[in-house]
Amino acid sequence: MLDNATALHLATRLGFGPAPGEVGRIRQLGLESYLEQQLNANVNQLPPALAGQLHSIPAFGKDTYALYHEYWFTAIADLRPGQRLPREEKGLLRKITNGVGAQARMARLARAIASPHRLQEALVDFWFNHFNVFEHKKFVRVWVGAYEDEAIRPHTLGRFSDLLLATARHPAMLVYLDNWQNVAPGVRAHGKNAGINENYAREVMELHTLGVDGGYTQADVTALAHILTGWSLGRGYGGGGRRQRDEDLAMRGGFGFHPALHDRAPQTLLGRKFENHGEEDGEAALLMLARHPSTARHISYKLAQYFVADEPPPKLTNHMADVFTRTGGDLREVTRAMLTSGEFRDPANYGRKLKTPLQYIVSVARISGLDPRRSAPLAEELKALGQPIYGCVTPDGYACTESAWLDPDAMMRRLSFAVKFGSGAYMRALPDQYGSMNKQIHLQPEAGGTPLDSDTLVAALGGELSIKTRQALAKVEKAERAGLVLGSPEFMRA
Structure with a gap:
């Protein structure tokens, strides 16, 4: 039977600490069985009481399209182009949108506390911070909970490339890092002359994929920004007329590629030439970043830092990076390699x-x-x-x-x-x-x-x-x- 210290280590590192009786249950299961249970859990199956609580939260489960139109669009629908909200209506809009955020926080905490899928909740915490968005930036106020549920939660143990693309295309990320305003030079968009915005291109390389020492240059940042021009919001999300609703784009989670805003000039990114004909070049560029050796090292280090030690052993992170590369960024296998390692199980790392x-x-x-x-x-x-x-x-x-x-x-x-x-x-x-x-x-x-x-x-x-x-x-x-x-x-x- 597993000893108390190791069972407590598992309960604490994988799931925010034990509930009453949980240490004993983990001891009975044993280390390997408990890890496999968590790695292969059906995360969509929740206890009835928790599921009932979540579904009693008005904004829970609504997609970005519904959230935008129910909580934001109604407050601005009657405005003429260029017209601003009166002060009292700004206050009402802020109150409404803050309420949506409060509901999202309630859902996050309830699942962190009561979900039996402990590892999933720890990974949601890790990956949300890795692909962070700030709640109080424009439309993100109403989208932050949907961002977690649509872009983060489904991919915590999936392919890293799928996780990267899901965050890149989500309206919350598009607004937070300004790629919705990233358009070809000289093109007028969103009622003004916009132009190239490098915010997302820079952060996706520095933070999301390669890492600050990942071997890219400022020229690569600029090239990626050009490649990602036109990656924006669908109409009805602030990306077109306020009264327009586009059900097709809504089904894609509010993402819209706008060819008229895209810079078609060829670009060179990390030594690879992109003809830059359209959306597919942006996807290819992000997939290239997702599969880069620097990304494997960066992601492995950060995961090990969260779950193992503030200064994770190089032997462990190198092994995880090898698994990342060999499996094409299979996060379940990378996470399994970390949690079954001698370094994770080393009592010197407990507490x-x-x-x-x-x-x-x-x-x-x-x-x-x-x-x-x-x-x-x-x-x-x-x-x-x-x-x-x-x-x-x-x-x-x-x-x-x-x-x-x-x-x-x-x-x-x-x-x-x-x-x-x-x-x-x-x-x-x-x-x-x-x-x-x-x-x-x-x-x-x-x-x-x-x-x-x-x-x-x-x-x-x-x-x-x-x-x-x-x-x-x-x-x-x-x-x-x-x-x-x-x-x-x-x-x-x-």
Whole structure:
């Protein structure tokens, strides 16, 4: 039978920490069986209670076309070209779109806490940050949840090339990194003279594929930007007249290639010539990047940094890169190679990574058995801890390393949260985060404030507490012990 420490390591690295009884279940399954269960899970099959909660969220499951027209288009439909929203209507639009984001955050947290597909939720966290979009940029306000569900979740264990193309074509990414405004020189688009915009081309090479030292030049950035001109939004998404709706483009997720905006001049990217006749050249360029050896190394390093160690061993990342190249970017096989490696299973790596605020908050919710229907206000705690969901402004996403999150003020805020949550006062103090327009998912606070049982928390951890923490627990009142467990150094780490 698997030992407690290894079972806890699996529960923490693969799934934000154990729920009560989970360490024991993993021990019974064994390492190989548990890993295969997670690697081959039917991620679309959720427990009825969780599925019911998700489908009670008004915006959940709606595609980009529906979200745009239901939450954005109606507010601007009667505007004449060039006319701006009155101030009071801007406030209403902001309230509506912020509400959509709140619903997306609720769905993310509920799945992170209650989904049995632990690895899937950890991979969603990783890949969303890898292909980050910032919620509060224009239309992304209403699309961020759909971006996660349409572009990220279906591909976490699929082909990297499919994941790259799904993000590249998604309206949220097109708007966030401005490729919807990337048009041939001299062409008038979106009511103004636009021209070449290199934002997406630069970030797709630096962050999404090759890496900063991946062997590309500024000339390659410029060439890729020219190749991707005309990759924009479909009509009815801000990419054409406000009253136009194009069902064909809607079926493609809101992406539209506009030949009139495309620069047809031949380009040379990483030594390969592209005739640049149309959309197919952009797809070919992205596929070339997806299959590049530098991409294999970059992706392998980042995955190992998230799941294994802040400074992953070169032997491991080289092995993962070899698997990436040999399998054509099969992320299931790359992830399997990482999780079955000696480096991942090395006890020297247990408890060595500092949890990010998201990992910490979700691990508290999971070990306490928090009902996911009450999870939405945790988003406010994440904001206070510096990691609001969908709130990273920069395209590199949130870091997963200790240096990014370890500072005295941040640790004090975590301790304050731990004490408040452990005492039972947390749920009593929760405000309504949704407002009148979202009463159907309003969370009612707990009537009581019964402290969490520290013995239950320790048992859920498989008894894996240090002597120092056990001595500290013995010195405080019983009502204070749960907060001490949740704020202990070992619980802060994964």
